[in-house]
Amino acid sequence: MVSGSRRHLVKLGAIAISAALLTGCSTGTDSAGGGKNIRMLVNITPVLTKQFYKDLVAGYVADHPGVKVTIEAPTGRGIEDTLKQQLAAGSPPDILAGGQNTALAGQMAPLPDAQWVKDSPFAEASKLDGKVWMAGTGVQLQSLVFYNKDAFTKAGVTSTPKTFDEFTAALRKLKGAGYTPMQTGGEWTTGAQALMMANPNVMNTEPQWNAKRNKGSVTFAGSNYAKFLDVYQSWIKDGLVPKDANGIKYQDMINNFTAGKSATMVMGNWLAASLADAKPGFDAGVFPVPTFDGSTPPQAANPAMPYSVLKSSKHTAEAIDLVKYLVSDKKAVTKGLSAEGNFRTGYSYKATPLTNDIAKLLDAAGGKTVAIGPGLGDNSSPAGFPDELNTQVQSMYLGTSADRVAGAMDKWWSANAPK
Structure with missing residues (x-):
């Protein structure tokens, strides 16, 4: 966390948010004292640790003496795979924090038709069959x-690039100055970074691109x-x-960037929290991903810290x-927002100058956002899309051509689109 001397007040105006990322317990196991045990399977990040979630629910637990909340971290490849393992073992949690997608909607209980649900970010956009299946804490920018x-x-780069041609020219100057021009990596980050850069350039003209791809009226190869x-x-x-990007871990990406080895790094707004702890003297700026025509892109976004209740x-x-x-x-909302530097109209918190x-970038985009990655709702990508794209983009480092990747993604989507 940053010190108070480096914090400034962040407050969003009335922006319009719009949008289209195994335990042995048995479900409902209660504590020995007779209280009810609510199990939460949560998405773990360098910032959203198990201790963070424990602190987050502490106020609720204090006001509900008969309720215990157990925080569970994913095992294996991530939260979705862990949930599938738990479902197969007959031991799913009560609440899922992150990892929601249309393939899992059948395991969720619809949330009530209540104002607190309607007020949660992306509630309307994530409707499926007319019902809301998840509620988010805030808005997370990812472009x-x-x-x-x-x-x-x-390197003599005097202004932030607005087009991809300008960006490429800047990267070449940065390479000439001795830097790794753009920090990429392996794990989940390869495909995620590609989406963060591509999605605003696709959905600035086709905001319902995912829905259209599900119907087969648009393609990767033609977009x-x-x-x-x-x-x-x-x-x-x-x-x-x-x-060697495929072998670089996410934390190593951050370390390379804050150590001054890398000049740029594409990531979501949560990176600002990690950069706040960089060594003294490291000064990072931020700009929107470039567009092909130089226009101001909509900010790719997702609901931050979304929650669903398992019907089991x-x-x-x-x-x-x-x-x-x-x-x-x-x-609780303010604590969640401030942890990763997320946003929500009507809420303010102290944050770093970078946040x-x-x-300001969101304001400059007029509050316009587009959805990125999977989720719930008619304009969502099929389950497994980020993993498949990640695999395909990583293969480019091994020599696979761009046109083959686009063709492979079209083939995959056609085979996995909701029927």
Whole structure:
């Protein structure tokens, strides 16, 4: 966390948010003292740790003496795979925090037709069959380029790029100055970064692109996805991204960037929280991902810290009540927003100057956002899409061409689109 001397007040105006990322317990197991145990399977990040979630629910637990909340971290590949394992073992949690998608909707209980649900970010956009299945805490921006200001100065890059041609030219200057121009990596980040850069360039003209792809009326090969993949392929060939990216872990990406080895890093607004702890003297800036025509892109976004209740829960009423607390209690919401630097109209918190700059980018985009990645709702991608794209983009580092990746993604989507 940053010190008070480095914090400034972040407050969003009335922006219009719109949008289209195994335990042995048995479900409903209660504590020995007779209280009800609510199990939460949560998404773990460098910022959203198990202890963070324990602290987050502490106020609720204090006001509900008969309720215990157990925080569970994913095992294996992530939260979705862990949930599938738990479902197969007959031991699913009561609440899922993150990882929601249409394939899992059948395991969720619909949330009530209540104002606190309607007020949660992306509630309307995530409707499926006319019902809301998850409630988010805030809005998470995911189309940002963080950059090392000193590196830009030393490389003679005097302004932040607005087009991909300008961005590529800047990356070449940064390489010439001795920096890794763009920090990419392996694990989940390869495909995620590609989506963060491509989605605003696709959905700025086709905001319902996912829904149209589900119907087969648009394709990767015929869209700006393919155009972006061509650019990405040129970066790989020209050494503007690390050749060993597939072997670089997410935390190592952050470490390389804050150590001054890398000049830029594409990531969501949560990276600002990690950069706040960088060594003294490291000064990062931020700008929107470039567009092909230089226009201001909509900010790709997702609901931050979304929660769903499993229909198999034996404590449905208590689980829904806890979700209500997490997405509507002012202290809980503010704590969730400030942890990753997320946003929600009507809420303010103290944040770093970098997070303030991100808020200004959202204002500059007129509050316009587009959905990125999977989720719930008619304009969602099929379950497994991020993993497949991640695999395909990683294969480009091994020589697979951009057009083959686009073709493979079209083939995969056609086979996995909801019927």
